[in-house]
Amino acid sequence: MTDEFIQPLLGWYDENKRILPWRDQHNAYYTWVSEIMLQQTRVEAVKPYFERFIRELPDIPALAACPQEKLLKLWEGLGYYSRVRNMQLAAQEMVEKYNGKLPENFSLLISLKGIGSYTAGAIASIAYGIPVPAVDGNVFRVVTRMTEDSEDITKPAFRKKTEKALQEIIPVDRPGDFNQAMMELGAVVCVPNGQPKCLICPVRDYCLAGLHGTMEKYPVKAPKKPRVIEERTVLVIQDGNCTAIRKRPSKGLLAGLYELPNTEGYLSREEALDYVKDLGTEPLYIEELPDAKHIFSHIEWRMKAYLIRVSSLEQTHAPGILFADKKESERNYAIPSAFGAYAKYMKEEIQ
DNA sequence: AAGGCGGGGAT
């Protein structure tokens, strides 16, 4: 790969870069937080989360000391919740070993929890001006199109090859801008899903796919396996004041978040009433709620649900069941979006 | 090397 495209790319970046809350702050903590949030997550989704997170946890010691419930609440709805747990583990390690600051070299950065090859490169180059590449999905797309490379980008070997190639040409005077310019180009011009905007591309003269009209053949990715479909029944169990919720296990899907009680399979009204009686409470009323669906990357939940009024949740003897006050539940418990179709009933008074 | 892990916007 030649470096001739770099000056046009940087010139375009200087003129067209988006204004983002974490840019030009010269604060490595902001760079880190934004890069973690941006993993597999779009810029527009991250913006409001970033602002709130920085407001609540303005520095690394604050993050290291934050109660986990509050941490998950700050991440609620953003997904991939292990990101924020790992970030806190890394923050605690920084407080212990690095005077509460991010280490200023690539190998120490990548040794921290949740910081992989991409994120270490991004922080090192953007926050500290260290000339190392930061190869994400955007960069894969831009590079494979520019070089018409048909290798499978999901192979770790391809990442290594790409990082090595970019390491050799990354401009030492502007490594952070170069990495951001590559990603910005991928996000705004050399887009996925449909036609890239080659007519306005600053590096079109250096792009083989663009010159040959083969843009949509790249990048090449191995097909992913299909989602598994799961049928579940969700129960909104309420007395006059509270809704029953429970905390999910500390490992696996949606670890540590709160959920409405739910079971594998579709329950009949009678089975749903039996479930409630097994909790030790007396059902007074049952109503079927609309079906809902939630799609994770690897699972699809098809949900049936019942709203059940009971005399008093205080009688519950089942372990792990909590009574969430209708007004306080929203403030205190992180509930994943998968329950969004039913979580709204937690706030309503039953007729 | 393969699979788990969220959620949402664009096509």
Next chain:
DNA sequence: ATCCCAGCCTT
């Protein structure tokens, strides 16, 4: 419906 996003971790 399908893709894929400023990926990383565990097995």
